[in-house]
Amino acid sequence: MGNMKLKFSEKMSSFLKNSGWLIGERVFQMIFSLVIGAITARYLGPANYGVINYGMSYVVIVGVVCSLGLDSIVIREIISEPKKSGEIMGTVMVMRLVTSIVSIVILFIFIRAIEPNNVVLQWVCLLESISLIFKMYEIIDLWFQSKLKSKYSVIAKCIATFSVGVWKILLVVNNASVEWFALSVTIEAMICFVFIGILYLRNREYKFIFKLSIAKRLIKMSYHLLLASLMVVIYTRIDKIMLGIYMSEESVGIFSAAVAIADLWIFIPLAVINSARPIIIESKSIDKETYEKRITQVYALVIYMGIFASLAISIFAKLGVTILYGKDYIKAVPPLLIIVWGSIFSILGAAREVWIVCENHNKYLKYFAGMGALMNVLLNLLLIKPFGIIGVAIATLISQFVVAIIAPAFFKDVRVSLKHMFNALCLKGVFERK
Incomplete structure (x- = not known):
């Protein structure tokens, strides 16, 4: 019993340190990127800033396909079969490439076909999409997460963020065109790839090896998660695409400013979720009571962080938009007041994915996300013309609520996750000692 308590204490210590590194990285990135992003947005103006975000929406959707929905599965496989880490990671990296x-x-x-006369958008999408190749570093990042050693990837990401920030300042000073700013995405991914790769080589346990049998097994396990992730990114990115199609690139820029401010707090719960994932996965095979308690604790953190952050952002919305982006973006305030509350439901969904993977209920994720994507597209079609950006914000909020709360109620196997969330909201069992 004493050994078990000691082991748990060591795990919690590693968890807290790992979370600290992840949160520290996100604080640095948030402050630095917010300042640089605001300077960039002011320089580009809503129209060109909209082009950057419009093109990036397409790239993000394609990027989900490249990720193959394997993140949680890779961590689970590495934890359960540590001696096969090299084979698992090597296989996934080849698949990603x-x-x-x-x-x-x-x-x-595709972009050439739907926007044949918009050469700027074509170049922006191409330059941003090259980043997908270098984002293979995310596989190594998963290995660091599984070992609760995120400090290594944090160091690399901070170097990349700082370097790209300096790059963007130089672009502003030299009056560079929008295409050069699009290249920033690829430069950041390339720097992360190089530094995380070097740090892994210094800490690695096994060499990368590709195995077709592992690739087939991983695809069989992950296609539910892939479809779910694709649906999620569609209902979270389709709004910008539809704004670009039905309104203007300027409206995409204004809406993107609102989203950037609404998402300021998300890095904290995401860091907690990423650090808690290995502990929750491991506790599943050890003790059911502890396992369910950990899940409820994560939900509670997400819910109350979200309420506090959303209230704070709502109170200072107008001031924040004016200071960061200037008067050209003042129309971002009304949609910001709406979408900031949807972020809570979005992060709850991310937290539940850990439980979904542990319970092997992956197949339901695509149904949740599919319902959200369908709802978002239909609501955007109904609301975007009469209400513009505000209509898009309403569609986003309702879709996120549907995915997090309404959709799981239709499926018996996953309905218990709503009970965990309700317990978390009421703080039931969150502070109890086992």
Whole structure:
């Protein structure tokens, strides 16, 4: 019993340190990126800032396909079979490389087809999409997460963030065109790839090896998560695409400013979720009571962080938009007041994914996200013309609520997750000692 308590204490210590590194990274990135992002947005103006975000929406959707929905599964596999880490990671990296190259080509052809006269958008999408190749570093990042050693990837990401910040300042000083700013995404991914790769080589336990049998097994396990992730990114990104199609690139820029401020707090719960994931996965096979308590604790953190952050952002919305982005973006305030509350439901969904993977209920994720995507598209079609950006914000909020709360109620196997969330909201069992 004493050994178990000691082991748990060591795990919690590693968890807290790992979370500290992740939160520290996000604080640095938030402050630095917020300042640089605001300077960039002011320089580009709503229209060009909209082009950057419009193109990035397509790239993010394609990027989900490249990720293959494997994040939680890779961590679980590495924890359960540590001696096969090299084979698992090597296989996934080859899979990511192939899908990235194919996706870049398909995306460029697609943009050329739907926007044949918008050469600037074509170049922006191409330059941003090249980042998909270098984002293979995310696989190594998952290995660091599984070992609760995120400090290594944090160091690399902070170096990349700082470097790209300096790059953007130089672009502003030299009156660079919007295409050069689009290249920033790829430069940041490339720097992360190089530094995280170097740090992994200094800490690695096994060499990368590709195995077709592992690739087949991982695809079989992950396609539910892939479809779910694709649906999620559609209902979270389709708003900008539809704004670009039905309104203007300027409206995309204004809405993007609102989203950037609304998401300021998200880095904290995401860091907690990423650090808690290995502990929750491991506790599943050890003790059911502890396992369910950990899940409820994560939900509670997400809910109350979200309420506090959303209230704070709502109170200072107008002041924040004016200071950061200037009067050209003042129309971002009304949608900001709406979408900031949807962020809570979005993060609850991310937290529940850990439980979904542990319980092997992956197949339901695509149904949740599919319902959200369908709801978002339909609401956007109904609301975007009469209400503009505000209509898009309402559609986003309702869709996120549907995915997090309404959709799981339709499926018996996952309905218990709503009970965990309700217990978390009431703080039931969150502070009890086992």
